[in-house]
Amino acid sequence: MDVAVIGANGGIGRELVPRLADAGHDPIGVVRDEAQFETIRERGGEPRLGDLEGEFAQALEGADAVVFTAGAGGDTGWDKTLMIDLWGARRTIDACVEQGIDRYVMISSLQASDPLAAPEAIRPYLVAKRSADDYLRASGLDATIVRPTALTDDDGTGQVSVAFEHPDEDGDDIPRADVAQTVVACLNREATVGETIRLFGGDTPIEQAITPDE
Numbered sequence: 001m002d003v004a005v006i007g008a009n010g011g012i013g014r015e016l017v018p019r020l021a022d023a024g025h026d027p028i029g030v031v032r033d034e035a036q037f038e039t040i041r042e043r044g045g046e047p048r049l050g051d052l053e054g055e056f057a058q059a060l061e062g063a064d065a066v067v068f069t070a071g072a073g074g075d076t077g078w079d080k081t082l083m084i085d086l087w088g089a090r091r092t093i094d095a096c097v098e099q100g101i102d103r104y105v106m107i108s109s110l111q112a113s114d115p116l117a118a119p120e121a122i123r124p125y126l127v128a129k130r131s132a133d134d135y136l137r138a139s140g141l142d143a144t145i146v147r148p149t150a151l152t153d154d155d156g157t158g159q160v161s162v163a164f165e166h167p168d169e170d171g172d173d174i175p176r177a178d179v180a181q182t183v184v185a186c187l188n189r190e191a192t193v194g195e196t197i198r199l200f201g202g203d204t205p206i207e208q209a210i211t212p213d214e
Contacts, residue, residue, distance in 0.1 A: 001103070003187065004028040004063040006052070006092055007070030008045060009036045011151065012107055015180035016067065017045040023184050030059045052088030057095045065103035066096055067183055068132075078124045085125065089132035093139050103193075104141045105183050108133050110149045110198055113165070133196070144192045148179045148199040156181055161202025162209045164195060171200025182206050 003020050007013045008029030020027040021044030029040035030050040037047035050056030052070060060066060068089055072080035089106070096104055108129045111118040115126035136143045149171060156177030163171075182199060186192040191211045202209065 001064035001187065002026045002028060002062055003065045003067060004030055004048075004060050004101075005045070005067050005069060006030045006050065006056075007068070008040055008047075010069055010071065011153070012069045012176045012179050012183075014043065015156070015177045016069065016183055017043040019180050019184050020187075021045065023188070025184075025187070028059070028063060030056065052091065053083050056092070057099070060092070060095055060099060060101060063099075063101050065105070065187055066092060066101055067105045067107070067187075068092055069107040069183075081125050081128050086128035086132050090135050093132075093136055093141065096141055097139060102142045103187065104136060104139075104143045105186055106133060106136050106143065106145045107179070107183070108145050108147045108196075110147045112147055113198070142193045144186045144194075145196040146179065146182060146186065146199055147196060148174050149201075150174070151176050151179065157201070158206060159201075159203050160206050160209050161200040161204060163198040163200075165198060171202060174199060174201040178206065182210060185210055 003025050009031050017027045027045040029045035029047050032051050040047035048059040050059030072084040112126050112129040115123045133145050150173040152173050152175050154175040156175050161171045185207045189211050
């Protein structure tokens with residue numbers, strides 16, 4: 001598939017683009033700055049310019065699937081969280097509906113299941129993520145929502161632990177590389193459509209973990 005990665009130069013996006021290429025997909029790296037184009041090419045992607053606070057729909061043209069892994073980041077205010085993590089996500093969902101792009105994978109957050117149960121300092125972020133997740137569910141797209149726990153920059157292991165929307169489940173931190181590999185596996189598994197996958201570090205091979213009944 002031609003897979004548009006929104007936030008291709010972010011922590012998970014940098015891990016995802018080369019893994020998509022290795023799996024035989026054609027990744028499209030959507031970034032806000034042309035200065036990042038060469039980096040996207042080096043990772044095996046086709047760079048395209050797209051700004052979630054401006055024009056981006058043209059960056060999705062020809063895509064078969066979209067992965068949303070963009071985020072305002074912890075160094076910005078809650079205004080940017082609303083514009084990127086919530087409104088930007090909603091706009092990409094609308095663009096997929098308009099362009100007939102059916103497959104969508106959302107990188108969310110573990111605690112988006114219950115924002116009020118999280119530390120007060122991050123609740124606004126989790127409300128934004130949960131609201132975007134709910135909008136995606138209602139969109140009619142073939143969607144998978146991935147909610148990883150705390151992320152690390154450790155090397156990937158190829159193994160994870162998952163829970164299919166069990167709020168009381170908890171587990172180890174997970175490398176961004178393993179989140180990226182889980183996205184690739186989800187795109188290759190129709191059984192993950194309609195699922196919300198809570199993702200942790202673990203010891204089960206990724207493809208087995210996300211489709212335990214196959």
